[in-house]
Amino acid sequence: MSTAIVVGAGIGGVTAAVALQRCGWQVTVLERAAELGEVGAGISVWPPAVAVLEELGVKGVAKASVQSKPAGMRRPDGRWVVTAPDLGVELPVMIHRAQLHDLITAEFGPAVTVRTGYDVRSVTQDADGVTVDDDLRADLLVAADGIRSAVRTALYPQYAGPRYSGFTAYRGIADVDLDDGGGETWGRGQLFGFARLIDGRFYWYGTANQPAGATGEPAVFGSWHDPIPRLIAGSEKILQNDIYDLTLPLVPFARGRVALLGDAAHAMTPNLGRGACSAIEDAGALGRHLMRTDDPVRALTAYDAERRPATTKLVKRSRSVGRLAQAGNPVLCTVRDGLFAVGGKLMALRARR
Template sequence: MGNIAVVVGAGIGGLAAAIGLRRVGWEVTVVERAPLLDDAGAGISLAANGIRALDALGVGTAVRAAARGQYTGGTRTPDGTWLARMDGAALERALGTPIVGIPRATLHRLLRAELPPETLVVGAEVTELDRAEPGRVRIRANGGDRVAGGTEVELEADLVVAADGVDSRTRAALFPDHPGPAYSGSTVLRALTDRPLDLSSDFEITWGHGAEFGHIAFTDGRAEWHAVLNSPAGVRHTDPLGELRGRFAGWHEPIPQLLDATRPEDVLHHDIHELTTPLPSFVAGRVALLGDAAHAMTPNLGQGACQALEDAVVLASALARGGDVDSALRAYDAERRPRSQAVTVAARKAGRMGQQLSAPGAVALRNTAMRLAPSGATLRMILRHADWMPPRLPEPPPAPATRPE
C-alpha cells in the first residue's frame, strides 16, 4: 500500500484529515484554493464527539486550553422567558467534557500548528482529477505558493481526500448525477464582538417566529453571535447591522448589547445549504469525501464540524489497519455514511421544529412542550449525537533526536 495522500481543502475537516493521515504514517499535501489562510470565520461549539476526535488526533488538550466550557445558558423566547436550561455540569459527568466554545480562527490555527508548513499549498486550485490509472490518482493544481502563477503542477497520490466544502467540485466530478447542495430556506448572519462583554451565560439561543439569535462566549470575554432567518436565497443588506437591529428590536438582552459591540465590517452573511439527497457512497476509487463535501448539514445541532472531525479519525484508523487502500476506504464508507447521514436528517428536523417554525400556533405549541419537558430531555437529545467514541490511533513516531552543537 502506498502512502502518499493529497487533501483538497484546508478547512477544519481537511486539516484534521491531514493530521490523522500523518499520524498513521502517510505523506500528505493539503491543497487550498484560498490565496491566504486568513483565519476567517466567527465561532464554533464542539460537543464531546468532536473533542474526543481531537483527542485521538493529539490536539484535544490544546483545544480545551483555548476553549470555554458551556456550562450555563439554554433556549429562550424573545421576551427572555426560558424554555430550556443548559446543564453543562451534567453533560460533563455523562461524557467527560462539556460542550466548548472556541473562535474558528483559534481552532484553525491549532490544527495548522500540527502540520509542517510545507504540507500546505495555498492559492492552488485543483483543475483535474484523473482516476483512469488503477491504483493512482493525479491532481493538477493551477497556481499556489509553490507554483509559478498560471502554470500547472501534477501531484501524484495513492489517495485523495476531498474536503472542499458544501460546494465541493470534487463531489460534483465524482457524482455528476447527484443534484448537489440545496438551499435550506434559512440564511445566517454572524460576527465576533470587537470587545469583551459581561455576559451572564456561556451559550444561548432565542427562538422567535422564523428567526433565531444566539451567542457563544469565549475565554477572552468576546463572543460570537449569530442570527438565523427564514429568507429567500441570495438576499443581502446594505446595512446588515441596521437590518438586524430592526429585526430583533425588543428582544431581550444581551442581544442589543452584542449587536452594539460589533463592527459593521465584521458581519458575515451566508445562505445555509445542505445535502438533502444523500450520497450513495463517500468513496469513488481512491477518492474519499469528508466533512461538508460528503454530508453538508444545517447547523441546528452544532454537529457539522464534529462530524468532519469524526470522519478524519475514522479514515486514519481504517488506513492504519493495514491491507490495501481500497479495502480501507470501503470500511471508512461503511462506518461513516450511515451515522453522518442520520445526523444530517436530525439537524434538518431540529431546524424545522426550532428556528424555521413561524406559524404562531405552532410556535406556541412548541414552546409549551419545551417548558413542560422533563429536565433531562435536552441532555438526552445531546447525548444521542455526542456520545461517540473514536477508534484509537497509533502514537505518532518520536521526533528525531538533535545532536548537541
Template structure:
C-alpha cells in the same frame, strides 16, 4: 512511502492531513485561499470531537476554549421556554475557528501545503488545478459543500439543498452578565456564548429567499431581549451566508482511492453545531481504515446521515413562522424539558429514569 492529496484546508482538511501524516503517508494539501488559515467566528467543539482531536495528537483545545453554560431557550421578550441547568446533557467547549485551525496545523511535521491552488476538475484519478495534474495513492476531497471532486464522482447527484433561511455570525467585544443560550422567535433565532478571551460569539438565523445580501440584522433582532442589542452594537464585522445542506441519501464516501470528508461528504445545517466536529471525527477515523477504505464509509456515512437528518428537522421546527405553531412548539419544548430534567435527576441518584 505512500502519498495522499487533501483537497481543501478547512478544519476537516487539515485534521485529515494531520491524521494521514501520523499514519506514515506523505501528504500534500491543496488550498485555493492565498494563505493557510481559517475565517469565521466561534465554533462548538463537542466531547466526541475533543476525543478525536486527542487521537490526532492535537493538544490544548480545552485550554484554548471555554465550556459552554447550558443556559437554555428564551422567547424574544426574554421569557424562558426552557432552562437547561437541570437537563444533565453534555455541553461543548467554545473556541474561535481560527484558533482551532492553528492548534491542528501546529502539529504538522512534513505536510506540504500549497495555497492559491484552485481545483477545477477531477478526471481519470487526477486532481486538476490550473493546468496541473496531481496524483497520489489516496485522494481526500475536503473541498466543501460544492465539492468539485464529489460532482465529478457522482454527476447525477443533485447535491446542495437550500434550507430556507440565512445565518449571521459575529464576535462582540463586550462584557455582559448572561450565560448565553438561544432565543427562538417566529422565523428567526439568535444564540450566543462566551469565548475564553471574554468576548461573545453570536449567531442568528432568518427565513428568507436565497441570494439576498446586506440584510439588516438590527431590523430582525434589535428589539429582542437584553443582551442581544448590546451584542449587536459591540460587533464589528457581521458574516452572512445562506444555509444549505446535502440532499439525502448521501452518496458513498469512498470511490476507488478517493474519500469524501467533511462538508464534501455530509454538509449539514448548523442547528446541532456538529458540522466541523463531524469532519474532525471523519479525519480521526480515516487513518484506521487505510487498508479497507470501504470500512470508513461503513462507519462514517450512517452516523453523518443521522446528524444531517436531525439537524434539518431542528431547523424546520426552529424556523416556524406561524404564531400558533410557535406557541405549540414552545409549550412542547417546556414540557419535554421538564420530563428530561426529572429523568436526569433520577439518574443522578441512581434511580430508574422510567
C-alpha cells in the same frame, strides 16, 4: 512511503492531513485561497470531536470556564423556556474557527506540504493511484473542498448537490462584558444564539427565514431581550450566509482511492452545531481505517460504511430541528415552546430522582 493529496484546507482538511501524517503518510494539501487560514466566527466542539483532536495530538482545545449564569432556550422577551441543566445537555467547547485551525495546523510536520492558490481542475484515478490536473500523483485523495466540492461533482455529476434551507444566517464576535450563560432564543421564523468563547469573547449567530440571495442587517433582533442588541452592536463585523445542506440520500463517501470528507460529503444545517465536528470525526475515522490495512481502497470502503450512516442521521436531524426552530406559525410556535418547557421539567424531575 504512502502518499496522499488533501483538497481543501478548512477544519476537516487540515485535520485529515494530521491524521494521515500520524499514519506515516506523506501529505500534500491543496488550498484554493492565497493564504492558509480560516474565516468565520465561533465553532462548537463537542466531546467526540475533542477526543479525536486529543488523539491526534492537537493541544489547546480546553473546556471553557464554568458558566456563572444558566444557558438554555428563551423567548424573544427573555422568559426562559428551558435551561440546559434541565435537559441534561453537556455544553461544548466554544472556540473561534481561526484559533482552532491554528491549533490543528500547529501539528503539521515535515510530512505535510501545503500549496496555496491551487485550484483543482481535474481528478482521475486508476488501480494504482490518483492524479490531479495531470500534475500531481498520489496513492490516495481526500476531498475536503466544501459543500460545492469540485471533486464530488466530478465523481457524481448527476447528484443534485446543495439544497437551500429557506433561511439565512448572521454571525459575529462581540468583545463585550457580559455575565450570561448564553443559549438560544427562538422566535417566529427567527432564532438567535450566543456563547462565550474560550478566549472570553462572545460568539453569536442569528437566523431568519428569507429567499436565497436577500441581504440586509439583522434588524429584527434589535427588539429582543438583553443582551442580544448589545452583542450585535458590539460586533466589529457581521457575516451573512445563506444556509444550504446536501440533498439526501448522500452519495458514497468513497470511490476507489478518492474519499469525501466534511461538507463535501455531508454538509448540514447548523442547527445541531455538528458540521465541523463531523468533519473532525471523519478525519479520525479515516486515519483509524488506514492504520488497519495496507489497502487504501479497503480502508476507504470501511470509512464510508462507518461515516455515511452516522452523518446521514445528523443531516436529517439538523434539518428537522431547523424546520422546528424556524417555524413561523404562531400556534405552532406556542405549542413548540410549551413542549420544550414540559420536557425540561420532566427531565429535571427524573434527574432529581
